[in-house]
Amino acid sequence: MSDTDRAGRTESGAAGRDLYRIEGLEVHFTIRGGLFDTILRRQTGVVRAVDGIDLTLRRGEVLALVGESGSGKTTTGRVIVKLTQQTAGRLTFDGHDVSTLWGTSALRDYRRRIQLIFQDPYETLNPKHTIHDFVMEPLVVNGIGAASEREQRVLEALEAAGLRPAADFAFRYPHELSGGQRQRVVIAGALVMNPELIVADEPVSMLDVSIRTELLRLMLDLRAERGLTYLFITHDLSLAWVIADRIAVMYLGKIMEIGPAERVIRSPHNPYTQALVSVAPSPDPPTAGERARRTILVGETPDAAHVPTGCRFHPRCPYAFDRCRVEEPPLFDIGDGQQAACWLVEGGRELPVVQVRTTDQGTVVPGSATPAGATT
């Protein structure tokens, strides 16, 4: 699609700047127990995978959604590409309410404009299909263009994804390609639809360092050339630091902190972000001082079927006090576009410097709510 086409669709004002807006998104999965519970449709529990988040993707930005497994980051991405239905919440894409948009035909245009890239290129590609067939498939399924136009678009997409000359690659099979080339094919498969928004779920986690950099650069080049917007889902804060304009940190279905990458990494205002930054691995061997400041949280993220009361991070938080146990903090404004959900930063206060509380790790039951603390 040409730029004029895209501009024509875009409305003026806030809708023009905000490509995708999520308000009050909740995704709850019900757990049914045994066979009887299933037959009687008896609900035995609820997993609150995403538990009330607001998120706005601005046109042309890379927003990194960072979190550990079970944080709800992937579920959020799946809601955006309409692979998972939300329990509650409003979705606005390019100024249009798309919350209730469902069904193959209704979603045809939507799916063309929003594409998904998965983590594992080995599983995404069908080993029996050529590269050409893989990239062509979405065009055929969506009935886009005549045969000759399709061919043209496939070759263009392959070239754009850095597989040059495209004609050389088109009729190869996945096993004939390296890991990096395979992920480029997956990117070409997304590009062929000329999307505006790409949801990339851990797109480079499986790849070696040297290949990873090339793909990150490709993704950023494509943004510059085509004005793409990315939601970059990753567990790796260092990667988010390198690629993202803004970073949102999720924990147990909530956004704990969001803001420009520099602000979130250099001046975290939520204790969870602070801990994540402190343990984020770096190839600079740590000094004794850095080692001492490290906050290694005890235990693991509680499961989303048993979300703690109050601030959901309080059982593992080194600063938790009474209010945190009963009342959930909203996202407070820190300034410069940064927001953090923590009672300690209410009213513009700074987060205290890490105070170390040593716990005997041997006696801690990981995953349990108590005892909480930080060890160094």
Added chain:
Amino acid sequence: MSIDPRDLAASRDASIADAARADDLAAAAGEPGDSGENGASADTARRTAAVAAAMAIRGRRKWAPPKQAKPGAPLLEVRDLKTWFSLESGTVHAVDGVSFRLDYGEALGIVGESGCGKTTTALSIVRILPRNGRIAGGEVNLMGIDLVKKSENQLRRYRWREVSIVFQGAMNALNPVRRVVDQIAEPIEQRLGESKATSRARARELLELVGIPRQRGAAYPHELSGGMRQRAMIAMALACDPAIVIGDEPTTALDVMVQAQILELLEDLRHKLGLSLILITHDLSVVAETCDRVLIMYAGRVAEEGPVGEVFRRPRHPYTQKLLAAFPNIRADRRTLDVIPGSPPDLRTPPPGCRFAPRCPFAMAVCHDVVPPEVTFGSVRVACHLYPPGSDGHQVTTAPPNAIGPSVPLVEAPPDLPPIEVPPA
């Protein structure tokens, strides 16, 4: 051979004192990170002290080396190791002349990209290779005993008891239909010939040691979280109180916070038990956090080896420089990732000279024809024609070290991003 947690409490304090002494010794001998003679002697002093500390800890637990061990021999010395795989399409020279040493109490990181031979090197130590793999040459001297010369049967004496391995995918390595405690007890029963009851009791002690409550030992692997399973794997590796634990990507599949927990546990165990660690990983940061020395491998050969601080702060080999510049670093400036063009060579037909030459920004004519010799500068060993024998170890090119190739920012400011607007909280 038993590990009593009560002894450990005592030995931990002692080991901290020992470690402090090691630091003093090293400090007296010169600043670590210095190159040249000074760096080498500091490194030697540090290693000597670390060996003494580790031996002291092991001595307190009445650990004894195997009977054939040569007194005074280093714990592990691999010399010119060659491991080849036969394929229909040719012979893959996966490991082609690798040498390194591991001392008591030391942690060595082996780093490289997929296919560089790092895992094969480690598996060759106790010779657990796929069927088409064989050791084609070299020595693996464990306490002076050459394991390459041992028969398969003789080698069983050394697996688990002297060298054990923690694999990456704990879910695949654990038996899904057996309780965790029984799986840990098995090697104790079989290798050390202990009774069932004793083995189980020790297995429970080991679980406690790695931070799993005793009663959780009755769980099946699927009932444990990823971090807990990896802890169970570590407990199993410790079952026969080995001198060396090899971790093959032990934290790769784990969340950042759990990874930090596991790395802390390994560090803790090393000091408590006087263990030596070999950590195989593609993740430079894991090595920076946990290891004393690092061995950078490229296409089956050693590119560079030395103390972590020295190698990472002042990488000499162009591959090491590139690798470090390509690694996302949260403590560095944003978006200055470097790209390494090209891909590693096919190890069925490796290039005749330096294997990195086709991708190297500094490659000279000689690099394409002649294999660079390994040259030692102070405590660092490098295989690169830029540092010929007799040179001072400073790069002889005009390019400033550490800035090979333009380190292009991935992207400048995002295109026309509107001013940041903050929705009401």
